[in-house]
Amino acid sequence: MSELTCLVTGAASERGIGRGVALALAAQGRPLALLDRDGTGLDAAAEAAREAGAPVVVTAEVDVADAASVDAAITALEAASAAGAGTLPPIGALVHCAGIADPTPFLEMTSAGFQRTLAVNTLGLFHLAQRVLPGMLEQGLGRIVAMSSTAAQDGGGNFSTSAYAASKAGVEGLIRGLAKEVAGTGVTTAAIAPANIDTDIMGGRLEGERRERFVARTPVGRLGTTRELGELVAFLVGPHGGFTTGATYNLNGGLRVG
Template sequence: MTGTAIITGAASERGIGRALAERLAPAGWHLGLLDVDPAVTDVAAELAARHGVSARGATADIADPEAVDAAVSAFESALPPITALVNIAGVSSPVSLLEADLATWERVMRINTTGVFVVCKRIMPGLVERGYGRVVSLGSTAAQNGGGTYSKSTYAASKGAIEGFSRGLALEVAPNGVTVNVIAPATIDTDIMGGRITDERKPAFLAQLPVGRLGTTREVAALAEFLIGEDAGYITGATYNLNGGIRIG
């Protein structure tokens, strides 16, 4: 079963959301793409034209319930029924607690955590009513290790909250045929790591990775595609570590 997948954070050319959209469209998924970047509408139009699927893009702050409601309502009127939601939109934070202020904390938590709540809150009733759905949210190895090569405590907290929320939600909606899972990547070659990982910056990242290379957006997208597929119906409340061996167990 494919249907319509909603992906947040789908506009960035080098981002995981864009990679997932480009993977799902050839497989026959219809797409509702959300991003704060207006370019998301062009991304959707290009995918629709290239792959013959229905795709719509909408500009929205994912932590704004009214904006999310308007965007999802537009998707619901233009696309087949929603069967999957993938929460990818997020921001990083390299600021340590001693240097962070409340505004830093609230910005990261609002985008990374409140945004997941708001979008799930809007889309989940339809999944439950139809008795089928898949939700995947992006966590991070930083939540397990207390931070990473780039991001620190505030980011770790926001991603840890996503894991806890997803486990609780998984139990709530399991009887309704809806699964909820988390992908926790380590260092993926995207611009969220403070911009491009240049040759000068790369050794600091590689030093922590037993596999000796960065992860790719394609690898994260491949796992997300599996988890929103029909064959993943017996998996829920799980966190999948995709981390090149930086954390085992």
């Protein structure tokens, strides 16, 4: 499992979850394929992943909401994999971290805005998983992990209202349904529902009074880190993660239990 490529979406943001996941996997020596809409950010992510220990890193610009864009990017990755020794190994894991949030209240939200949130967060997972799953089934091994959110369980908060909550609930439902469909094939699935992770939220960092408020409402008394989240992903996509499938892992410092 550890020799296969991990495909990570949403890795371009320096302080984002996708970057933290990529670096955690790189530190374990995993080959990486990093996908994002931000080409400049991808270049920086690839450099950081190589420095962290990834033996092979390739990147591709993609809009996960667009099936054709996803197909083109993964086709290019598969071509690199087929090129021979010393290039990209076959895709063994998909980690969908790319996502958007929309704080627009329900009565002010447009249909287009609602659909865009679902297109990136939920339909993006569908596009990616449907595209990589055949290869995983053929090799008899694969891991599909997607970022959900506590918003899927509690309806969201200041930065993510009904559209975001619905999109992440859809992620969890898709992960559970897919787990049943591929059970016994060597492919497993998982969702992670983080909260109060120290990232750049809505274009601004958690600093000052804003940070204090987030820490105060987190039972463990601090914010989580993208590296901690990345270490959970590393377990799920690693050789010892094959006996868990369809589950949602709450990584929220005790903010929501059960």
